[in-house]
Amino acid sequence: MDDIILKYLCGNASEEEKEALFGWLKAAEENKKTFSEIRDRWLESGTAPVSDPEWLKRAFKRFATHIEAKEKAQRQIRLSYYRRVAVSVAILLVCSLGGYFVGRNQFFDFSIEEQSVMNQVIMGKDSKGSVTLPDGTIAWLNANSKLIYPEQFSEDKRSVKLEGEGYFEVVRNEKVPFFVETDGMVVNVLGTHFNVKNYENRETIETTLLSGKVEVLLSGMSKGIILKPNQKISCDKQSGTYKLSDVNASDYIIWIHDKLVCTNEKLSTVLYRMKHWYNMDIECKKGVPLDHRLSLTIRKESPEEILNLLALISPIRYTIEGDKITISPK
Secondary structure (H helix, E strand, O other), X not given: OXXXXXXXXXXXXXXXXXXXXXXXXXXXXXXXXXXXXXXXXXXXXXXXXXXXXXXXXXXXXXXXHOOOOOOHHHHHHHHHHHHHHHXXXXXXXXXXXXXXXXXXXXXXXXXXXXXXXXXXXXEOOOOOEEEEOOOOOEEXXXXXXXXXXXXXXXXXXXXXXXXXXEEEEOOOOOOOOEEEEEOOEEEEEOOOEEEEEEOOOOOEEEEEEEEOOEEEEEOOOOOXXXXXXXXXXXXXXXXXXXXXXXXXXXXXXXXXXXXXXXXXXXXXXXHHHHHHHHOOEEEEOOOOOOOOEEEEEEOOOOHHHHHHHHHHHOOEEEEEEOOEEEEEEO
């Protein structure tokens, strides 16, 4: 059976061998444990092409397609088991890929014949990237962000879930609205460009509109709030109170670009752009020479690297505590 398991994991098992494997898995709980141990060793050995998202898609779909429905009393047991398998594989793949990971979670509903595939895109601490959704919508994800979306949208709505920060360019379809769900806020869209920020360690959730029109639905409110271009709504996660502000929305998507270029800019402008680039709060103490002009280009440098450079060419010093940067005069 070990040979068949390895063939299955590599995608080389015949239909007869697959049937034998799934029959063996159903025969005893101990067989399932043996399968999990072999799978884990196989993944850890580097044999699996974990850097290939298409392989991941085929592997998870293959695993789902050949699971046979059992009697109603056994269905919940199988659901729990295979979810644990999917989670364990996802954890191993996140460790292997580091910054960027496209995973596939299978949600099994044996009351219907179709199986819905949910995709996850996860960005690590120092990574940013984009993904094209099934309808052609483009979503950019900032560092420490996760987007969950279905393999195919339904006929009446397009719904995704965001943790962290994302910028969306939504393909317009008036018959099929687009929803971005976060903890405490839902953004309802027909076709527009907007940014959503929903970090777990932040006290507020924000949506900033660049173009078009969105309706923001907050917990406990029966009526949505319509945003206009260059407006931002901030909602306190604890109290549910919100604030509308007029902003330059383009500042809020600085982070989606490959590099940040500042040419003969005031220090105040450079720090303001760094705030959005690194998604960090920056406080300037009295006496900081905010009119001092300088030029620099930021690509993948850390905040510490850029601040060290600024401290060399400007009369400032800095401290970093968590997500907050404090700038003081020398």
